Amino acid sequence: MFESHIYLLGPHGLSLSTAATANGEGALVEATVAQWFRDSVRFIRSVLGDFPVEGEPETLSTLVRRRRPGLDMRIGKLLEDDRMAEALRRHAPGLVAAAEADVWVKSISLNQVLRNRPDVLTPDAAAALERDLQASQ
Structure with a gap:
């Protein structure tokens, strides 16, 4: 800063x-x-x-999406919950390691990561992770 x-x-x-x-x-x-x-x-x-301006403007629906367990929630928030952290470790161990090494990674969502680095998770792995995160509620 x-x-x-x-x-x-x-x-x-x-x-x-x-x-x-x-x-x-x-x-x-x-x-x-x-x-x-x-x-x-x-x-x-x-x-x-x-x-360039990318993404969508903030709305009530995007706020609600970010607050629900899933690919739109900040990675740091996901790691605060043991069940969600376990799902992340299972599906994306490299991403968990990156978040532990760099606080900036914790401040973004999985969807933000995937937009910039689609090689981090296959679409099938991302869908499975989304299901596991939603089931952890």
């Missing part, structure tokens, strides 16, 4: 610097600071180019 303080005035936590995010504190509202996010995005785009 990176943090930078580039404005002369304003307390720590100046953040978006709008009335909606200031909790009623005038010291947390500053129109020029409120532009930092837009300015940062513009700078990053000028250096790195634009990034």
Whole structure:
């Protein structure tokens, strides 16, 4: 994580610097600071180019899917439950090892892994894992 303080005035936590995010504190509202996010995005785009938007927008149904045991739940969440962790170890031991070695892997879902690395699980193995995860409830 990176943090930078580039404005002369304003307390720590100046953040978006709008009335909606200031909790009623005038010291947390500053129109020029409120532009930092837009300015940062513009700078990053000028250096790195634009990034494609992939996937679907968050909806109630995607939230519900992520909260149910299955391929949409975060890997870290699956590993917190003994029965789901066992299903992962049985079907995808390499993925469990990757999650134990790299905290970032725990923050994504199996479907996100499979979109980027379809070689991790065959479609049949993914379907069997999905069934076992759903049965573990």
